[in-house]
Amino acid sequence: MSVQSTATRDAAPRLVRSLTLTHAVLYGLGVTIGAGIYVLVGIAAGRSGMHTPLAFIGAAIVMAFSAASFAELGTRMPVSASEAAYVQAAFRRDWLSLAVGLLVVATATISAATISVGSAGYVAVFVPVAAPWIISGVVLAMGAVACLATVQSVTFAGIMTVIEIGGLVLIIVAGLGHGTEVVARLPEIWPSAGDSAAWAGIAGTSLIAVFAFIGFEHLVNVAEEIKEPSRTLPRALFLTLGLTALVYALVVWIAVTAVPPQELARSPAPLALVFERLTGLPLVTMSAIAIVATLNGVIVHMIMIARVIYGLADQGSLPKALTRLNPVTHTPLLATAFGVGAILVLALIVPLAGLADLTARFTLFVFAIVNLALIRIKARSEAPPPGTFICPRWVPFAGLVSSVLLLVVDLVV
Numbered sequence: 001m002s003v004q005s006t007a008t009r010d011a012a013p014r015l016v017r018s019l020t021l022t023h024a025v026l027y028g029l030g031v032t033i034g035a036g037i038y039v040l041v042g043i044a045a046g047r048s049g050m051h052t053p054l055a056f057i058g059a060a061i062v063m064a065f066s067a068a069s070f071a072e073l074g075t076r077m078p079v080s081a082s083e084a085a086y087v088q089a090a091f092r093r094d095w096l097s098l099a100v101g102l103l104v105v106a107t108a109t110i111s112a113a114t115i116s117v118g119s120a121g122y123v124a125v126f127v128p129v130a131a132p133w134i135i136s137g138v139v140l141a142m143g144a145v146a147c148l149a150t151v152q153s154v155t156f157a158g159i160m161t162v163i164e165i166g167g168l169v170l171i172i173v174a175g176l177g178h179g180t181e182v183v184a185r186l187p188e189i190w191p192s193a194g195d196s197a198a199w200a201g202i203a204g205t206s207l208i209a210v211f212a213f214i215g216f217e218h219l220v221n222v223a224e225e226i227k228e229p230s231r232t233l234p235r236a237l238f239l240t241l242g243l244t245a246l247v248y249a250l251v252v253w254i255a256v257t258a259v260p261p262q263e264l265a266r267s268p269a270p271l272a273l274v275f276e277r278l279t280g281l282p283l284v285t286m287s288a289i290a291i292v293a294t295l296n297g298v299i300v301h302m303i304m305i306a307r308v309i310y311g312l313a314d315q316g317s318l319p320k321a322l323t324r325l326n327p328v329t330h331t332p333l334l335a336t337a338f339g340v341g342a343i344l345v346l347a348l349i350v351p352l353a354g355l356a357d358l359t360a361r362f363t364l365f366v367f368a369i370v371n372l373a374l375i376r377i378k379a380r381s382e383a384p385p386p387g388t389f390i391c392p393r394w395v396p397f398a399g400l401v402s403s404v405l406l407l408v409v410d411l412v413v
Helices: 004-011 021-032 036-077 084-093 095-124 131-144 148-176 196-213 216-225 229-258 261-266 270-280 282-316 333-348 353-379 394-412
Strands: none
Touching: 004 216, 021 148, 021 216, 021 229, 036 084, 036 196, 036 229, 036 261, 036 270, 036 353, 036 394, 084 095, 084 148, 084 216, 084 261, 084 282, 084 353, 095 131, 095 282, 095 333, 095 353, 131 148, 131 282, 131 333, 131 353, 148 216, 148 229, 148 270, 148 282, 196 353, 216 282, 216 353, 229 261, 229 270, 229 353, 261 270, 270 282, 282 333, 353 394
C-alpha cells in the first residue's frame, strides 16, 4: 500500500469507539443466546435426560479454546471483518482472506434470514397478517434500527437482550422457587463412570449444544468500535461465554426436573411447556418473549454483517464505496443496506431448510481457520502489540482440533 493511499485511508472518517464492556457483553449475549435454546432443550433432553446440563457445560469448555484464540487475535488486530484480517495476516493470500470474510457474511445472512422467517409465526399470534408481509416488516424495521449510531442500535439490541434473557431467568427463578427438588436431585446430573451409554449420549448432545453457543465470536467484528479493545474485548468474550453457559446449564436442569425428559423431547415448544408447568401462566407470555428473542437476533446479525462488509472494503477486497460512513450516525449505511437486502431476499424467496443446516458447519470451519491463523502467527515469534491478550501456544491447537473433530462428527452423524 502506498504512502498516499495510507494517508488517504487514515484521513477518511473512521468508525467511532463508543462501546463499553456493558455494551459489548449485551451484544455478545444477544447474538449468542438466541431463539435456538427455546428449541434445543427438547432435543438435548431426549438424548441425555437428566445428564443434559453436562453436555452444555462440556460444549462451553470446547468453545473456550476458540474464544481465547479470538481474544488474542482481536487484541492484536481490533478491526472490522476480523476473521478476514486474521487470515490475511497469517497467510498473506488475498483470495483466502476474501473467501473467509464472505463466508462469515453468508453464514450470518443465512442465520438472520432463518430467524426472520421464524419470527413470523410468533408475530402472527398477535398480528394476523400473511407471513411474507410480516417477514418484510421485521427485516426492514430491524434494518432501520441497524442504521442508527452503533451505540444506539447496540443499546436497543441490549434492551431486547435483557428481555430475552429475562424470559430464561424467569424460568430459573420459578424453578428454584418451586421446591427443593431442583437441589435434591443434583446427584442425578453425573452418570456413573461405567455407564458408557450415558457418556455416549452426553458426547452426542454436546455436538448439539455447541451450536447454541455459536455467536460469541461476532464480538471481534465490532472490536473497532469498542473502547480500550485490548482490555474490553477479552473480558467481553469470556463473560459472554461464561454467562451463556451458566444460564443454559440452569435452564436445562430446571427443565428436566420440571418436565420428564421424554415429554420435553416430544414438545414442539419445550421451554413454553416448562414455563406453563412452573408458573401456570398462559403460553402467550413466552410467545411474546420469543418475538423479542427473534427480533434481537435479526438486529445483531445485521450489525455484524455490515461491519464485515465495511471491513472487507476497508482492506481493499470490496469496492471502497462500501466504507462510506453516514456523517450523522457514523455507520456504514450502504454496507448495511446490502446486508438487509440479502436477508430479505433469502427470507422471502430461497428455501432455507437446507441452508440453515450449513450455518453451524460454516462457523466451525471458520473457527478452524482462525485457530490455524493464530498458530501460524505465533510461529513467527513476532512481538505482539503492547497490551495484547496472549494465550498459551497449545490453546489454538486445542481450538483447531476440537473444531475439526466436531465438523467430522457432525458430517458423519
